[in-house]
Amino acid sequence: MNFALILFILTVITGIFWIFERTVFLPQRRRKAEEAASAFEAANREALGRGDAAVGEDLRRLKATALRQPWWLEYTAGLFPVILIVFLLRSFLFEPFRIPSGSMLPTLHIGDFILVNKYDYGIRLPVLNTKVLEVGAPQKGDIIVFRYPMDESVDFIKRVVATPGDRVEYRDKVLYVNGVEQAQSRLRDFVDDSTMVTLEERTENLSGLEHSIAVDHRRPSWVPMQAVMKKESTCSYNDRGFVCTVPEGKYFAMGDNRDNSEDSRFWGFVPDENLVGKAVCIWANFSDMGRIGSIY
Secondary structure, three states: OOHHHHHHHHHHHHHHHHHHHHHHHHHHHHHHHHHHHHHHHHHOHHHHHOOOHHHHHHHHHHHHHHHOOOHHHHOOHHHHHHHHHHHHHHHHHEEEEEOOOOOOOOOOOOOOEEEEEOOOOOEEOOOOOOEEEOOOOOOOOOEEEEEOOOOOOOEEEEEEEEOOOOEEEEEOOEEEEOOEEOOEEEEEEEEEOOOOEEEEEEEEEEOOEEEEEEEOOOOOOOOOHHHOOOOOOOEEEEOOEEEEEOOOOEEEEEOOEHHHOOOHHHHOOEEHHHEEEEEEEEEEOOOOHHHOEEOO
16 A cells, blocks of 8 residues: 555645635635624624623524534545645655564564654655655665565665675675674674574674674575575675675665565665665654664
C-alpha cells in the first residue's frame, strides 16, 4: 500500500471540498442564516424589544443551526487542515517507521518506532520521489531508510558503511574501508529475544563513529553465491567475505546484526534516488519505553 499516494489523494479531495466550503457552501449558509434570523426577529420583535432572554437564546440557536456544517463537509473540508499538515510534515520533515525485524540489532529492536529525517539528503517531491533541492548526502555510519532495490514498494533500514568511490571489504567478520580496518572491541553476549539465539555484541569504530554490531558465531563471514540476488560488477566474493568498489550515486549498506541481515551483500548498492531519509531517534517502543531516545 502506497501510503504517500493515499495521503496525497486525501489532501487533494479534502482540499477541493475546503475551497468550495469557503467560496460556495459557507456563504450560502450565512445568507440562509441571515434570512431566517430576519424572519424570526420580525415575528418576535416585541419580545426581543423587551429583552426576553428565552427568545434571544432561540435566535442564537437558530443562527448556529443554520451555520452548522453538514456531516459530509465536517469529514472532508473540516479535516483538510489536519490532513494537509500531516502530508507536509511526512513528505518534507519527518516520517515515522516501525522496525519489523532484528537485522539492526543491537542498535534497533523489533517494535521500535523511529523518526526519519526527510530533508537531510535533499528535498524530494512526494509520491514521485524526485529530488528538487540538494541538501546533503549520507555519510558513513548513517542509518538510512530507503526503498528496497528489488521491490521499491518495500522500505528497508540499514547502516551506510561505504559511500561513492569507497573500496569496502568484509573479511573474517571485520570491515575494511579503503584499506583501513574498522576496529572492533568485544562487549558482551546477549540473547536475541525474537530468535532466542545468543549473539556477541561488539563496538565498531566506523570512520570515527562508534556504534554496536552483533556477531553470530554460527554463521560464516562469506556469502553463499546462491543467496546473492544481484551481483554487482564492481563486487567480488571469496571464502572469507567480499570486496566492492562503490560507484557514484550509490551506497553500500549493511545491517548491524551482520550475520543475520539481508543487505547490500545480497542485493547490491542503494541508489541515491531510493533514499527516503536518515533515522534519527526512537520515539516509542510499547514493550520497553526506556528505549526512547537518540540512536547515535
